[in-house]
Amino acid sequence: MKLSRVFKKMIKSDGAHRLACWLIAQYIRLVFVTSRWSYVGFDKRDRHIEDGQTYLVLMWHNRIALTAYSWDCKKRPMAVLASGHRDGQLVSRTLSYFSVDSVIGSSAKGAVGATKTVVRKIKQGTAISISPDGPRGPRQRMKDGPIIIARLANARITFTTYSVKRRIILKSWDRFNVPLPFNKGVFIWSDQTDIPGFSTDLDKEELRQKLEDHLRELTDEADRMMGHAPIPPGAPLPADGAKA
Template sequence: MNIRKKIADSEAVLNWAARRIAGYIRMVHRNTRWQRIGYDELDRLADQGEPVIVVLWHQRLAQSPYFFPLGKGSICSITSSARAGSMVGRVQQLFGMDTIAMASKTRHVALSRQVLGKMKQGISIGIAADGPRGPERVLSTVPLVWARTSGKRVFGITYSAKHGSEAGTWDRLLMPRPWRNEGVFLCREWTETVPRKASEDQIEALRQSLEQHMNDITAEADRMVGRAPWAPKG
């Protein structure tokens, strides 16, 4: 193992990096004037200990520790076990979130078993539905499978900030300016029902519906702070 890989895999280095990233997230949150919109029902369910499925876009991960009302309930996020995904998990744990690291070889059945076990304990589940490698804003069927199996409600959550830049990553990660900023957290329930015996055509139609729901609320959040609308690459 070369020295660069040893450093990259060092627990001390990884924890230091996670603390630095968490510090940036906290700074952004502290120095931004936020609006929190559409959370009444999610707050009520969290107060009652009723778990839900939270869906977000990978592009909006940078403020994800503030998406869910952690003072009212618990949430477990699904991350990749690869280095970048592992770092996301480390950062979210610093904010009091639980995580499940999903290896690329993990069978969906095994992951779903863990997820359903968390929800039976009253823990909500959060997933970036176009992660961990994209394509950008192409929603996977995973949250639909969990909604069908658990019967739990699905909430799309996003955020936007007036001042910030997009990273040169596959997801064009939004990096807000950490001072004198304005932002919005927007939460809206996806109200479609996933039938227990849904056909492939039904699942695809529902997948497109949830994908559009996520794009709609993200575009709405962007408009509220004056950001240019998202457009596919190419």
């Protein structure tokens, strides 16, 4: 039986699920404190925190392990958009140990309510972290949800990623990166992007593709800095785009 199946069986009860989240949080702390980090563009990140603007922070789903260390929640709150299924709850509960809030919703369930909550939180000053290829992929293919949310909330979009020298890549749809302790890694932040108005679906698709390419290039750069070949994206989205 695969380890992932054993783990899923172990966390079916709520108590076991909470314990698993606590253990994962402690592992993430161990990775961070025992590793040497370099930071690219963190002056940009700090400006995002301090300038009072509203932001969506985008990172690919396979890089969410170190979400809590990409932001400074003591200076400005952050919340993640997480799916309502068990894996999404694993993410949200784990991040709660780092004072990162969660908004539950996905393209399948709770999308309208989650969008309203995200927009409200952004307008209240909370940065929202979204994995634009989650929760089911395709890998490193951006859906148009972040663009819609940014327009509704009058928010800017910014991008972040990380990579490490030593890692385990899971055989999941996103090729999830598990960083190892006693490591060397890099965090990268990008300038913010204003979301312009668009009058046609073609305009929106061109913007979506531009943002997708930028986040992928940023992540590929981080991997190359750590001596890795970039992880290839999944199959392209349908020509007519995908729902948020």
